[in-house]
Amino acid sequence: MAENSPQAVLEVLDALLGPNGCPWDREQTPESLGDYLLEEAFELVDAVRRGEEKDIAEELGDVFFLLFFLSRLLSSRGQIPGLQGVWEANARKMADRHPHVFADARCTTRDDLHATWERIKKKEKGSTDGTEYVRSSVASIPGSLPPLLRAYRLHAKAAKAGFTWDTDAEQQAATGREWEEFRQVLAEDDPKRKEEEFGDLLFSLVEFGRRQGIKANAALHSANLKFIRRFEAMLDLARHKGLDWSGLGMEEKDALWEEVKRSESRSGVNRYSGGSGG
Known part of the structure; x- marks a missing residue:
């Protein structure tokens, strides 16, 4: 062998x-x-x-x-x-899609790179109709991707097709409207409507992050790890103090949580190793 x-x-x-x-x-x-x-x-x-x-x-x-x-x-x-x-x-x-490396093309900015990449892909697909190229580009995003990752890719494809807000401020305002729409349906007895509006809010937040260079899937993964780390540390702290976790009120548990956060800050725990949390 x-x-x-x-x-x-x-x-x-x-x-x-x-x-x-x-x-x-x-x-x-x-x-x-x-x-x-x-x-x-x-x-x-x-x-x-x-x-x-x-x-x-x-x-x-x-x-x-x-x-x-x-x-x-x-x-x-x-x-x-x-x-x-x-x-x-x-x-x-890959060599054809990187003419600035393997040929004599010049790309001086990231935007130049993306434009060249899309132009070559369009040529590869034999697409002369911009509408059909965009349609096939969106359709090519695998349905099996995790939803947050797929939402990010959908927003990225839409942005390349010119279908996005002109400014970050406009996008932030749109996210604010989605939040208000979600709040309005909370009083309704309609679970499907609540789910729909919550989904719209998440979809908008993914674009909010993308425009800031943040990938929602990775950010949430880090936030999950951070919560697990802090939650386990909180349980250990309660045991160290001789406290019965099941008998603690929420105020006491919050105090333990805050103590863990302060301890992380003093010990220099990398705040980005576990994402962002409250």
Whole structure:
């Protein structure tokens, strides 16, 4: 076995999918592998954000394994030209989309880069109708993306198509209107309407963050981690003080929460390692 190259993984796959291989692996299809690939990709991203080097290497290996597995099944169906063909096609595409690196084009700003990228993609799609290109661009955003990430991508695509507010102030005002609409339906006995307005508010907040260079999905992930860290520290503090958590009132719990926050501030805990919280 070629232990020091991707060939080692391919040889393992050959054995697993062979006549004497693993029954479970032999039952898999490109469609059935989709959920496993998504799960492993999320685990890899989580490891990267935690900065755990051992976990990063392991999860990266799992993602590569599933990508090789998927490519082997697709290749056997004749749907792709094999891994080598995929790699070569991607290398050509990436070189073509970066003419400022691989050719003599010049891009001096980020806006220039985005404009060049979109122009090349439009040419690749053979689209001469701007409307149809925008439609296909939006439709290409995977429905399986986490909702916050998908909302961010939708806003980004809409902005590139020129469908966004001219100024941050206008967008902020629109977010304020969404908040007021949500507040108005809270008094109604209509759960679906409340859900709809809350969704509109979240969608607007995602754009609010995007315009400030903030990715909502990553920001909320950090906020989750921060809450978990502080909540666990609060429970530990209560135990250290000999307090019965179940018997504490909300005011006492708030006091513990604030003490944890002050302790973090004094100890220099990276406020961005866990997002933003109250």
